[in-house]
Amino acid sequence: MFSTEEKERRLGAAEAVMDRYGLSAVYLPGNSVTGPQAFGAQRYFTASRVVFNVRSVVMFKGGRLVAIASDLMNKLNLIQSSFIDDAVIDQDQLRGVIEALKANGADRGRVGTIFEILPASWLLRLKEELPDVEFVDVSAELFSVRKAKSAEETEAQRVCAGIADAGYRALCETVRPGMYENEIVAEIDKAMQRMGAEESFALITSGRFSVGSPAGPGGSFPALHNYSALNRKIEAGDVVAAEITPRYNGYWAQKVRTICVGEKNGDAERLRGVIVGSIDAAKPVLRAKTPICDVVRKMREYTESAGYEFVMPCGHLAGVDLNEGDVTEDNTMLLEAGMLVILHPTVVAAGMDTGIFWGESYMITEDGFDEIMQSGDALYITGIQN
Numbered sequence: 057m058f059s060t061e062e063k064e065r066r067l068g069a070a071e072a073v074m075d076r077y078g079l080s081a082v083y084l085p086g087n088s089v090t091g092p093q094a095f096g097a098q099r100y101f102t103a104s105r106v107v108f109n110v111r112s113v114v115m116f117k118g119g120r121l122v123a124i125a126s127d128l129m130n131k132l133n134l135i136q137s138s139f140i141d142d143a144v145i146d147q148d149q150l151r152g153v154i155e156a157l158k159a160n161g162a163d164r165g166r167v168g169t170i171f172e173i174l175p176a177s178w179l180l181r182l183k184e185e186l187p188d189v190e191f192v193d194v195s196a197e198l199f200s201v202r203k204a205k206s207a208e209e210t211e212a213q214r215v216c217a218g219i220a221d222a223g224y225r226a227l228c229e230t231v232r233p234g235m236y237e238n239e240i241v242a243e244i245d246k247a248m249q250r251m252g253a254e255e256s257f258a259l260i261t262s263g264r265f266s267v268g269s270p271a272g273p274g275g276s277f278p279a280l281h282n283y284s285a286l287n288r289k290i291e292a293g294d295v296v297a298a299e300i301t302p303r304y305n306g307y308w309a310q311k312v313r314t315i316c317v318g319e320k321n322g323d324a325e326r327l328r329g330v331i332v333g334s335i336d337a338a339k340p341v342l343r344a345k346t347p348i349c350d351v352v353r354k355m356r357e358y359t360e361s362a363g364y365e366f367v368m369p370c371g372h373l374a375g376v377d378l379n380e381g382d383v384t385e386d387n388t389m390l391l392e393a394g395m396l397v398i399l400h401p402t403v404v405a406a407g408m409d410t411g412i413f414w415g416e417s418y419m420i421t422e423d424g425f426d427e428i429m430q431s432g433d434a435l436y437i438t439g440i441q442n
Contacts, residue, residue, distance in 0.1 A: 057305075058103055062208045063139045066101055067119035069201040073194060074117060074168065081162035082115040082194060083153055083169040085178075090257070090308070094172040094195045096376030099306050100202050104138030105254065110175075112149045113140065114156050122160075124152035150178050154185050168194035202375065205394025209307065209375075210419060213396050216304035217417055217428040219251040220311040223300040228436045231317055233292045237262055240290070244300060253302035257378065262288060265295040265412065267323040267405045292318040297413040299400075301378065308374040311429055312400040314412040315436040324412050325435050327364075330403045331414045332433045334358040334366070342397065342418060342425045348373075348387040355401045356385070365408075370401040371415065395420040 074082060086098025086106045099105060102113055102121060112124040123143040125131035131143040146152030157163050163186055171179070171193040182191060226247035230240055241258045248256055290296065294317045301310040314324055337358035338351045352370060359366040371383035374396045381389055383399065391397065400415025419426040436442050 057137065058139075058208050062206060063103070064119065065206060066201070067115070067121075067139070069204075070101055070115055070198070071117060071119060073197045073201065074115075077168065077192065077194065077197065078166050079168045079192070079194070080117075080165045081157060081160065081167050082198075083157075083167060083174075083182075083191075084113045084115060085170060085173045085175075086111050086113065087173065089173075090303075090378040092379045093199045093377055093381070094170050096202070096306075096380075097170055097173075097195070097198045100376045101198075102134075102138050102140050103306065104134055104140060105306065110149065112153050114153060114160075114162075116160050116162065120160075122156045124149045124156070150181055154182065157186065157189070162189070164188035166190045166192055168192055168197075170195045170198070199380075202380075203392055203395070205375070205392075210394050212305040212307040213309055213375075213417075213419065214428050215252070216302055216307050216309035217311075217419075218430075219248045219253050219302040219304055220300050220309050220417070221429055221431050222251045223248045223256070223302060224298075224311050224313055224431050227296070227298055227300065227313065228315060228438065228442075231290060231296055231315065231438050233290055233294075233317060235290045237288050237290070240296070240298070244298070248300075248302045251302075252304055254305070255303050257299075257301040257303075257308075259299035260296065262290055262294050262296045262317075264293065265321055265324055267327070267408060290317055293321075295321050295324050295412070299413065303378075306376050307396075308376075308378045309396060309417045309428075310374060310378075310398045310400075310415075311417065311431070312398075312413050312415040313431075313436070314414055315438065318437070318439050320435070320437050320440075327403055327405075327412045328414055328433075328435050330359060330362050330364050331401055331412070333362065334401050334403065335399050335415065338399065339425070342391070342420070344391055344393045344420055344422045346391050348381065348383055348389050348391065349385045351391075351397075351399075352383055352385045352387075355399070359401065359403050364403045364405055367402045367404060371397065371399040374398055374417065391420045393420055393422045397425075 230243040334355040338354040356366040373381040404411040
């Protein structure tokens with residue numbers, strides 16, 4: 057949980073947005089999606105996790121938050137474990153929102169909300185029942201507030217990075233021939249839960265890997281192609297790729313690694329070297345005030361100079377949302393101190409459909425970055441002295 061000072065900082069920034077745009081309130085719909093930029097707004101301004109379904113919170117001047125709870129248990133949970141100090145019980149969430157706006161004199165004028173999340177049918181009903189209110193999208197304005205990270209936020213992400221490291225150690229210590237992919241994911245998650253992860257997002261792929269072979273059974277696996285673990289048995293000589301992504305106190309971090317099972321894979325080692333080299337080439341510009349596109353350009357230039365192809369994806373920003381901005385050559389957003397940047401460039405040889413997966417999270421500072429993950433860049437081989 058964050059401090060009272062952190063609560064006041066966030067809600068004060070939200071009130072400044074309300075004053076700037078002449079808003080009497082901001083309606084924050086929220087759900088459990090961890091998608092781009094807008095979805096984390098409710099978590100950010102309430103410090104309350106949406107476990108499932110949709111939940112509504114309304115912000116008023118003076119930092120007052122009113123949540124709509126479905127029952128007494130949810131109401132008490134919100135008040136005890138968030139910035140929220142007032143919740144009304146109404147199983148019809150939208151009716152609760154409308155009544156809260158009316159009760160607080162926000163039934164006319166301008167009310168901000170987040171169109172990307174708000175269901176269209178809900179917006180239509182709001183306009184019908186509150187005809188004197190102009191609903192305006194303030195997604196970009198609220199995300200701009202979130203980009204300026206505090207010391208408490210960056211500390212949460214540093215802790216989360218350590219949790220991801222623990223997940224990677226569990227991957228290295230656990231994998232052995234005869235295991236199934238879903239068992240590996242369970243061991244990774246158990247290690248991270250013990251460290252305080254509130255939830256996690258995992259991708260995993262296993263199989264034989266070789267440059268020049270077509271993707272498919274016996275081909276150039278295991279770049280991440282599974283969005284969940286399969287009931288596939290690991291064999292000696294396989295390569296296992298995993299994206300390890302825990303969340304701690306609302307904030308995400310990510311570590312991406314490929315390991316070899318029982319024996320070194322020369323093709324995996326060569327591609328790992330190119331990926332690490334491409335990230336190293338970008339590190340001199342990985343700092344505050346650098347456009348994201350410049351970071352990508354450095355990685356591409358190195359990859360192509362090494363004789364390989366550079367393809368997407370190659371990373372994203374992470375915070376309360378798992379993806380707060382894509383790392384692409386089209387993104388001109390400037391990096392800011394406190395941002396967490398995940399770099400995992402995709403490198404393939406000519407004619408390949410897939411490669412290996414490798415990367416991790418970096419904390420941006422004013423004059424550079426902090427390497428907040430500790431497990432090094434060597435290719436791990438199970439059962440062999442590493």
